[in-house]
Amino acid sequence: xxxxxxxxxxxxxxxxxxxxxxxxxxxxxxxxxxxxxxxxxxxxxxxxxxxxxxxxxxxxxxxxxxxxxxxxxxxxxxxxxxxxxxxxxxxxxxxxxxxxxxxxxxxxxxxxxxxxxxxxxxxxxxxxxxxxxxxxxxxxxxxxxxxxxxxxxxxxxxxxxxxxxxxxxxxxxxxxxxxxxxxxxxxxxxxxxxxxxxxxxxxxxxxxxxxxxxxxxxxxxxxxxxxxxxxxxxxxxxxxxxxxxxxxxxxxxxxxxxxxxxxxxxxxxxxxxxxxxxxxxxxxxxxxxxxxxxxxxxxxxxx
Numbered sequence: 018x019x020x021x022x023x024x025x026x027x028x029x030x031x032x033x034x035x036x037x038x039x040x041x042x043x044x045x046x047x048x049x050x051x052x053x054x055x056x057x058x059x060x061x062x063x064x065x066x067x068x069x070x071x072x073x074x075x076x077x078x079x080x081x082x083x084x085x086x087x088x089x090x091x092x093x094x095x096x097x098x099x100x101x102x103x104x105x106x107x108x109x110x111x112x113x114x115x116x117x118x119x120x121x122x123x124x125x126x127x128x129x130x131x132x133x134x135x136x137x138x139x140x141x142x143x144x145x146x147x148x149x150x151x152x153x154x155x156x157x158x159x160x161x162x163x164x165x166x167x168x169x170x171x172x173x174x175x176x177x178x179x180x181x182x183x184x185x186x187x188x189x190x191x192x193x194x195x196x197x198x199x200x201x202x203x204x205x206x207x208x209x210x211x212x213x214x215x216x217x218x219x220x221x222x223x224x225x226x227x228x229x230x231x232x233x234x235x236x237x238x239x240x241x242x243x244x245x246x247x248x249x250x251x252x253x254x255x256x257x258x259x260x261x262x263x264x265x266x267x268x269x270x271x272x273x274x275x276x277x278x279x280x281x282x283x284x285x286x287x288x289x290x291x292x293x294x295x296x297x298x299x300x301x302x303x304x305x306x307x308x309x310x311x312x313x314x315x316x317x318x319x320x
Contacts, residue, residue, distance in 0.1 A: 044068035212241025
């Protein structure tokens, strides 16, 4: 992987912990891939090694087993880091991953075409919120002005999928944290982000999918935890909700978020390509601010 990857981050964290607590028995857990296995491992460690400090983190995915961990390690100091459902533990791994993968983005032509299409939405792995969004877009006849991919295929009218294998676009877009085919990117006004994780009980989880329109000078509608909007605002980013009739950040369920996304797309669907382009020009100072702020923010996260 280009730039600082997950493994190198953990090595850096491990080194810092060992340097800070050289005389303690430090249990350091990568919670990204552990669930039941994590619980079994903790039983063994507690019964044999008996740590004096516990550090638990998850960088790539959210980790929500804090209550169990605090019961199991009762009496032992626990420190969390990364995407753990506790305040003041977070750093945004995917922000600096996207920054590392797009070092030349400031010199890239990101200009929206004069008569743009309405929306661009890349989705890969199936999930409830993506299924519902895809069905709602089809049912509301929005595909004629959009570009939608799901499960490795482009979705056409009436739910028909193309025979095209999109490894070269949707998968590369996902794997390499870049913007995909730039001709496609520059052809659509708003980016519909179908986030990786949708759990209203979790604080928020921001993957590379949300950071891409920010570096790519596009407004966005997020099909995901509405708390992401609040998190982005806390980080100092513009979220463009003042431009839409329905504020996604005010919703609480998968169904209502999808409905809000579709209402906003229907509102934009009625605008002519020229009106969309004019709206984009009005947004452009905020879009450029977001892009500039992103690289400063990503640098802070990496350090």
